[in-house]
Amino acid sequence: MSKQRLLVSWIGGNDLKMPEGHMSGPIWAMINSVEFDLIELIYNYSEDEVRPYLSLLSKQVQCKVNARKAELSSPIDYEDIYLAAEKILNEVVQQDFHLSILLSPGTPAMQSIWVLLGKTRFPCTFYHASLEQGVNAVTIPFNVSAEYAPTVTQLNTNELNNLALLDAPIDxxxxxxxxxxxxxxxxxxxxxxxxxxxxxxxxxxxxxxxxxxxxxxxxxxxxxxxxxxxxxxxxxxxxxxxxxxxxxxxxxxxxxxxxxxxxxxxxxxxxxxxxxxxxxxxxxxxxxxxxxxxxxxxxxxxxxxxxxxxxxxxxxxxxxxxxxxxxxxxxxxxxxxxxxxxxxLPPLRSRQGDLDFLADSLLKSLAKEHPALQGKNISFIAKKIIKQHKWPGNIRELKATLLRAALWSTSHCIDENDMQQALFVSESESLAIMDRDISQGFDIKSLLSEIEQHYISKALKLTAGNKTNAAKLLGYKNHQTLSNRINN
Missing domain, CATH: 3.40.50.300 (P-loop containing nucleotide triphosphate hydrolases)
Structure with missing residues (x-):
């Protein structure tokens, strides 16, 4: 008798989107490509967010679909994720089941826990799935000894992060x-x-x-x-x-x-x-x-x-x-x-946590190409401006902007004025601020700060970096108020 096929997966944000009431996301792509006898899902969203998805999914598939909520203090808390993932696998995996784990939905922390458990205690087939790229079995090119699987109190964040990155040696x-x-x-x-x-x-x-x-x-x-x-x-x-x-x-x-x-x-x-x-x-x-x-x-x-x-x-x-x-x-x-x-490949604007590192690395590489730039660094406020820009030209635009800013900078440090002068800002970017999609919710304070920074940038350009004159244009009491708003 052939083994029953069991799919286990976290429910991710892309699964819940359901444009115009239609199923989408990695789980749906997976179900459309591989037939299963049982689907076990786990989620960290609110019941109101998940209930419509589960209702529609159950109507669309032939097999039984079970889902359970995991009480996580954070979607990147390894201890909570480990406990939740281990619990579901202990309860649903049986000897006559062939286990498949879908890695795509969820955070890297969730993916790393799947890899750890699947490589030690729960033999399985790993899959990656999306509507754009299709469904692919994932080969993890290393083995983890069962003795490695730590108790929850011994979980090491750095070690698990390596698993999240599928940390085989990179050529x-x-x-x-x-x-x-x-x-x-x-x-x-x-x-x-x-x-x-x-x-x-x-x-x-x-x-x-x-x-x-x-x-x-x-x-x-x-x-x-x-x-x-x-x-x-x-x-x-x-x-x-x-x-x-x-x-x-x-x-x-x-x-x-x-x-x-x-x-x-x-x-x-x-x-x-x-x-x-x-x-x-x-x-x-x-x-x-x-x-x-x-x-x-x-x-x-x-x-x-x-x-x-x-x-x-x-x-x-x-x-x-x-x-x-x-x-x-x-x-x-x-x-x-x-x-x-x-x-x-993701756009640069979605790699906010990478921008500081990229800017410093690119500036070092530019210094090798242009020896006159050696010793240059980027100020804290200039880096903040880098993070606020949308970078439609991505890394190529960032490198060119850093080169302009470094060439125009008259000191060893690229400051906010150097960076503002080096940036190209299209009118469409500023207009988009007033046309945000409110149906999904957003941080209004962040939006107001974005508008403020936009006009601070324009005022500094108009006054050639003179903060006193820029402050007057913006209605601030003095240049110190302007400096404080830039630093916020």
Whole structure:
């Protein structure tokens, strides 16, 4: 008799969103991909938030769904999470069950406890799931001795944090990707896993989030590291030269083709081909590219002979390709051929805890490139301004802004005036302050502070950093009041 399939998971915020009353989130993606006989869920939200979700979920699935509330003092309290997770596994796991644990929902602390328990006392299959990336079994590339599993009173936060990051040794190829953010550490681990497998990789993220850095690191951590890495910007393809760029051409194939020329597929033979801005490819090019990906064969422009190339494909885009497919702008068959290993890079604005570290690290790297900047540092208030900016250009914008501020700074310390002058602030950013979605609730004090800081910034720019004059423009009693408001 085959074992019954049991799914255990925390309920996360993305599960509860249910846009327009429809199921979404990692749990729903998981249930749609893998059939289960029993689902056991655990949550730390209020009953009012969870009840509608559980009601709809129970109607949508064939198997039994149980859920229980965990009384946590905090969603990152390891002791409380350990007690709650251990309790549910002790109660629901039986010998005739095959246990699956979904890691995606919940905090990194919750994920680390699942890893600890699943690697020591409750053998299971770990999964990661999302509607965007699909469902994937997760291989944790280390073992934990059962003797390691501590009693609750002996839990060590640092050790568990390492588990939360799936702390296998990270290849030195990823050293240039600097971060102290848990999500980036997890992405580096996932990228390292992908580097060891000959599968296509799609890297998604806004402009400036480091997509090419991840692509190069994957190449350098792979068995192809000593072979060519060919990077091409698909958004820069002149339409009349696309075939020549991709496939190469024979002499005389068109006016101006005075010599034979290899295309990027040929140049990347035995190495890695990185196609950036992949979502910009025209439909006709998508068709021709799909044919090459299917069998690795192509013909140079003006030549009938078939050639082949053994290349590893990595693509990157700042577009939502799922939406592009849904609207008929991108071929579905091509999307599913390239979106095997998928990495979603977060925007800089969601990495608030990482901004201080990133700013200091980037300034050090700039000092190596520009010796005149050596010894420069960033003041506390300037760092506060960095944290308040939205960084639409992400890390690329932050690095350029720091370079401008450092060049303009007349002392060893980049102050708030240097930073304000170096920033580019679009009008749309300030207008968005007045158009917040109140249905989900937000901190009005934080919003008022954001408005105040916005106009302080404008006043300082207008007065070339003169705090006395800026204070008058803003209606403050004196420049000291202005300084106090900047420091708040």
């Amino acid at each position: 030195s190829a990823f050293d240039d990707i600097i971060s102290q953010d848990n999500s980036i550490a997890t992405l580096k681990y996932q990228a390292q896993v992908l580097a060891k497998h000959e599968i296509p990789v799609l890297i998604c993220g806004e402009s400036g989030t480091g997509k090419e850095m991840f692509a190069r690191a994957i190449h350098n951590a792979s068995d192809r590291k000593d072979k060519p890495f060919i990077a091409v910007n698909c958004g820069a393809f002149p339409s009349e030269l696309i075939d020549s760029i991709l496939f190469g051409h024979k002499r005389g194939a068109f006016t101006g083709a005075v010599t034979d020329k290899s295309g990027v597929f040929e140049q990347a033979n035995n190495g890695t081909l990185f196609l950036d801005e992949f979502g910009e490819l025209e439909p006709a090019v998508q068709v021709r590219l799909l044919r090459v990906l299917q069998d690795g064969k192509y013909s140079r422009l003006g030549d009938t002979a078939l050639q082949s190339s053994n290349f590893r494909l990595i693509t990157a885009t700042n577009k939502n390709l799922i939406n592009e497919v849904a609207h008929g702008h991108f071929r579905e068959d091509l999307f599913y051929r390239v979106a095997i290993g998928v990495l979603q």
